Amino acid sequence: MPNDIFIYIGENAAGQVIEYCQEHHKDKLMLVADENTYAAAGQSLEAKLKAAGFDVKTALLTGEEIIATERYFVDVMLQTGQEERAYIAVGSGSITDITRFVSFHTRSDFMAFPTAASVDGYTSAGAPSVIVGFKKTVMCHSPQAVFGDLAVLSAAPQVMTASGFGDMLGKYIALADWQLGHLLWNEPFDAEICRRVQIALQSCVDHAEAIGQASQDGLQALLDGLIESGFCMLDFNGSRPASGSEHQVSHHLEMKLIEQQRPAVLHGAKVGASTVIMAGLYDKLRQMSRAEALERLEEAELTPADVHRQAIRAAYPAIADKVMAEQSKFLAMTEADFDQLKHKIADHWTEIQAIAATVPTPDQVTTWLTQVGGATTLQSLGFSDAEVAEAVRNAHYLRDRFNVDKLGHIIGLSLVSVNHDFMPTR
Ligand SMILES: [Zn+2]
Incomplete structure (x- = not known):
């Protein structure tokens, strides 16, 4: 999908909005803000x-x-x-998604003036929404222009x-998971898009200190990275380049909160x-010798589909049919398939370890x-140990993708988080 979204990130973004709207004959405008974002940017x-x-x-x-709800x-x-x-x-994720939804369904023009580099x-064209109590991404449209004001x-x-930076760090896992999916499950892969996400991620990590100090340089790098990640998803026509098992754990927890x-x-x-959790799983893979991997594979047995179905029904009672279809x-x-896998x-253990080596250690993250x-x-965000363990155990069911947690299940390496330590279990 070619994108021709106008992007400006810099000083005096309001001046750019004026220029853009004059040039494109948008004379009547509707700003959408909440009290905080109105004070921060909307009013001015x-x-x-x-x-x-x-x-x-x-x-x-x-x-x-x-x-983003009715x-x-x-x-x-x-x-x-x-x-x-x-x-x-004029706002962050939710206000942008509300505006994306309304502008699309009223066939109106849509521009974004993000007030935080948070997602x-x-x-993106999709608006993650909660409709009649259920979370779903409604396909709408991308903004015609995005104006980021560094001040x-x-x-x-x-x-x-920090949330935007966390979303970027997740790309380490997303990219490694994507490569695993390609290697072991024949998922479509695009090396150029993968490289673009890597570059965007590296720039954010290089600016970690500046981002921590909320300097304009730091924020420029972060929003640049987030927007490039968004473009990579548009160009791939899917979230695969930017979302892996770490996002699935997050989606699981979000559904529970709703x-x-x-x-x-x-x-x-x-x-x-x-x-941090998924980096722990990659760390275990990196350290596992081929001999140990072979031994674990020798012991591995195909989990009967009924056992999976039961687990899905227990974990996601309200959407079990949808998850099973996925x-x-x-x-x-x-x-025979399992044997082949x-x-x-x-056969590819060396490559799997090379992929694992692209993920930083949990300590580094x-x-x-x-x-x-x-x-x-996740515990410091208000989730109990049991909720975290449940999310890590089940979130792999949420997407039709082969991620590191699927591999972990096969070779008998799962992670439970107890007292903030990550313990491999068999
Ligand atoms: Zn994300």
Whole structure:
């Protein structure tokens, strides 16, 4: 999918919005913000646009927790009225997704003015939403333009910046998982896109200190990286280059929070902490000799599909059928298929270890997260040991992908997190 999204990240982004809207004849604008993002950026942007002669209205969203859900979709539509206006989302992930949804379903133009470098989803076409209590990504559209103002971004709460950095660190796992999926499960792979994500990730890691200090240089590198990651997903036409087992653990926990009506936890915070866990699994692979791997493969037995189905029903009762459909290829595995897969793992052990070697150690990931002020454990984000263990055990069911946790299950290497230590179990 070719993308021609206009991106500006720099000083005085409001000036760029004015220029862009004049050039593209967008005279009537609708800003969408909440009280915080209005104070941080919306008010000033609104004043500058009005001074430049634009007809501007602002939908101010209120409430304790603003998430992309019916309530806010309708709220924005009612505040906009029936006039044709080009939307500008002034906020982070949720406000952008609410605006993405409404602008798409009213066939309106859509631009994004992110107030935090907190996620890589700004440029995506899908709007992760909670609809009638269920989380789903609704395909909508990408913004025509994204305007990142470095002064606004560096004044964002550090937890938001740390969340964006956590989302980026997750790419270590996502890329390694993608390569495993390609090697062992014939999943489509694109070396050029993989390289682009690697470069974006490396730049963020190189700027970890600057990002921790919320300097404009740091924020520039982080938002550049997040936007490039978003572009890689658009170009691949899927999230595979940017989302692996670490994202699946995060999705699992997010669904549990919604189910239990608990307050949301920032996406990238969950992803960052899950990255530490998955880096632990890669660390074990890296250290495992071929002889030990062969011995474990020798002992490995195909788990009957019924056992998986039971586990899926227990873990995801409300969406069990959907999860089973997603897992159909894995559930259909015969003894012969399993044998073939084991041989493949044995034959490619050196390559598997080379892939594992691209993932930093859990200690290194922890150091980076600490440097930017991010959470290093899921427990510190409010999840119990049991919830973390359950997420790590089951999250591999959530996508039709071969990730490191699938490999871990086959060779009898799973991770349970107890008291923040990662213990291999057999
Ligand atoms: Zn993400």
